[in-house]
Amino acid sequence: MPDDPKILALYLAHRGELVSYANKLIGDMAHAEDVVQEAYLRFEKASGDRVLEEPLAYLYRIVRNLSFDQSHRAGVERGRQIDNSAAVLPHLRDCRPSPENEAEARQELMALSLAMADLPEANRKALELHRFDGLTVRQIAERMGISVGSAHALVVNALDHCRERMFRR
Structure with missing residues (x-):
């Protein structure tokens, strides 16, 4: 429906x-x-x-x-x-970002790096495997030797933490 x-x-x-x-x-x-x-x-x-x-x-x-x-x-x-x-x-004009956009992007990257550094090791590893390596939650679970539910929770908690830190700045 x-x-x-x-x-x-x-x-x-x-x-x-x-x-x-x-x-x-x-x-x-x-x-x-x-x-x-x-x-x-x-x-x-x-x-x-x-x-x-x-x-x-x-x-x-x-x-x-x-x-x-x-x-x-x-x-x-x-x-x-x-x-x-x-x-x-x-x-075509130069496609490079403006200095202001470049500086803002650098600040966002630094804030994200700091947020990820604050994560517990397992959360950080799960997030990196998911977002940077493109692994599915099932693949993360297999690689880390944990249940799929635990892998999902690690990724979700890490994402929530990073979002909170990024929006707080």
């Missing part, structure tokens, strides 16, 4: 991870956000049509398929633009 609170809660609980997943596949955060939004609309419709045995896996599959579609469309568009690129290149 549309507007099912369980479906919305599942989506909201995993939205950040879905955007990160789509961003890894597409390489563009703005398009990743669009893909995840479209995935939710399709997911909501599908969940109203039938009972989903693995709703989270189904949602990830929708994100993956939409990401591949987006990448394909972008590749086709780039192919069309190659002919025009020679005329455009001389007019």
